[in-house]
Amino acid sequence: MPGLSLGDTIPNVQADSTHGHIKLYDYIGDSWAIIFSHPADFTPVCTTELGRIANYIGEFEKRGVKLLGLSSDEVDSHRAWLPDVEACTPGCKVTYPILADPKSEIMAKLNMLDPDEKDEIGKPLASRALHIIGPDKKLKLSFLYPGTTGRNFDEVLRVVDSLQLAAKYRVCTPANWKPGERVIIPPSVNDEEAKKLYPQGFETISLPSGKKYIRMTKV
Incomplete structure (x- = not known):
């Protein structure tokens, strides 16, 4: 199975979907995208x-993010x-497309197969993966969940905010960060650059080591 690591350009796969034939690059366009895989239809956690x-969907649209199952x-x-999906989550309306991948060829190209889980004929089964793709068609973040654990979409939304903030302002987000909270200036930005990039100012945290490597600001 080909590897696909953070920063890699994703392959321009294409397939039929619930919204017609889709070519991945055309579908993403200049947007961000989230691609999430499922082992099979009519399975409880995936439903x-x-x-x-x-x-x-409304929150992702505000952020310029397209969804693709x-x-x-x-x-x-x-x-x-x-x-079944819409009945199980009252009030929801599935308006994003779902790609068909009966031979798991797309999942193999996107590194979404579980090499340790196989069907009755020995074919690797799909993992429950979620990739966040940037407008440059590069893999920005990936989650991999076991079959027993449903995905947390509050966390997916939070990391989208973090990724987009980092891309726009050249910052990092600390542990448990939430939108509106202070962010970290990366070590690659020296103090002189920081004064220009963050005219709102920043705070250098005092640490026992005496090293001044944590600088906080708001953007």
Whole structure:
């Protein structure tokens, strides 16, 4: 299975979907994107996930993020599954496309297969992965969840905010950061540069080591 690491350019895969044929680069355009995989349709945890992320569509749209589901079944199966998804999460409406990948070829290219989990004929099963892709078509962040644990879309939204803030302002976000809180100036920015980049000012944290490597600011 080909590797796909942070910073790598994702392959321009294409496939049929619940919204017609999709070429990945054309679909993403100049936006950010989230691609999330599922082992199969009509599975319980995945059913809750597709509905829950649909509840966040408005928040992702505000941030210029497109959603794209991916499951190891045909388009007709995806369409038959959607009423269950929407019934399981009342009030949700699945308006994002779901790609068909019955042979798991796309998941292999996107490094979304679990080499340790195989079906009855020995084919690797899809993992429950989630990739965040930048407008430059590069992989910015990836989550990998086991089958027993549903994804936390509050965290997905939080890391999108962090990634976009870092891309715009050349900052890092500390542990448990939330939008509106202070951010960290990276060590690659010296104090003179920092004064120009962050005219609002910054605070250098006093540490027992005496080293001045944590500088906080707001953007």
